[in-house]
Amino acid sequence: MNDLYLPVIVALLPLVACMLVAQRNPYHALVIRGVLGAVATLVYALLGAADVALTEALVGTMLAITLYAIAVRSSLVLHLGVLKDESSGIEHFQERLKDIFSQWHLRLELTLYSDASELHQALIHKEVHLTCIRSKSTENERQVYHARTRISRIYDILRKELSGPEVTVTRVTVPTSGKKPS
Amino acid sequence: MNIILIAMVIALLIPIYTAWHDEGIWQKMLALASISIKASIMILVISVLRDDWMLGVAGVISLSVGNASLMLLAHIMKRLREQQL
Structure with a gap:
């Protein structure tokens, strides 16, 4: 086991782990997670644990990144509610929103409502x-x-990014559904 | 034989640098493909060196699983890009 190449290969594992931690984009981090899985498989096989290496290759590399890709894809989404008859005239504003939220790696998803009260209820x-x-x-x-949101972080981002007379941003406070503090 | 493995580690460092340095997602995917195949080939070389068949089987399975996971991930990424455009 006292081979010369052993410490060199084992040193790759913390190197790739540091790379993974330094990633900001969640999709880039997923790809680097695959790299970490491959290097971990190599290190485990090198140290003589073929069963652990096999598990790392099957679970760590294949299952984890596929499941996380689906989880990231479905969770990093911003639902935008618009009126049905206005949906065609709002594209310019929608493009602006898409540009703003792509900095935070958020995807924009449109939901159509028939009238303004239904939109407010949503x-x-x-x-x-x-x-x-x-x-x-x-x-x-x-x-x-007129953009309305109930989330303070989205309100802060929009206030910072959308300045001008053609856009108004308001924040709606929603009563909490839990028990009232007495 | 040590020299061959050290040379393989140096060859493995090139796609790791690419994965760290390049900004594009597809460059990172290419680096992932390269690293996963190189790591599997290294496992196979070590298994031949040590005459250990158990390591050899682990290497072959990791080679095929690395490719399969790459295909799955690439497909999800492609679908995601189509939705965003």
């Missing part, structure tokens, strides 16, 4: 994270977008 009942309504400004006939 926001209150936590079906959507953000709603957007379009209206015409009275002074200069320009399009004004």
Whole structure:
């Protein structure tokens, strides 16, 4: 077991682990997790544990990254509620939102509602994270977008990124569904 | 034989550097494919060196599983890109 190559190969494992921790994009981290699995398989096989290496290759490399890819894909999503008859005229604003939230690796998903009260109810009942309504400004006939959210982090991001007279961002406080503190 | 394995480790460091340095997701996937195949070949070389058939079987299975996981991950990534566009 006292081979010269042993410490060199074992040193690869902390190197790749540090690379994995340094990743910011969740999808890049998944790919590096696959690399870590391959290197871990090599190290385990080298140290004589063929059964552990086999388990690492099957579970660590294949099952874990596939399941995590699906989990990341379904969880990093922002639900945007819009009205059915406005959905075609809102594309420009939707593109802007997509650009803003792609910095946080969030995907935008559209949900259509038939009228404004239904849209508001969806926001209150936590079906959507953000709603957007379009209206015409009275002074200069320009399009004004009203964005409403109930999540303070999204509100902060939108306040920082969307500045200008054509967009208003408001935050809705939703009563908690749990028991009231008495 | 030590020299061959050290050379293989140096060859393994090239795709690890690529995976760390390149920003694109597909470059990282290529690096993953390269690393997973190289690690499996190293396991096979070590199994021949030590005359250990159990390690050889582990190496062969890790070679096929590495490719399968790469295909699965690439398919999910492709579907995700299509949705975003």
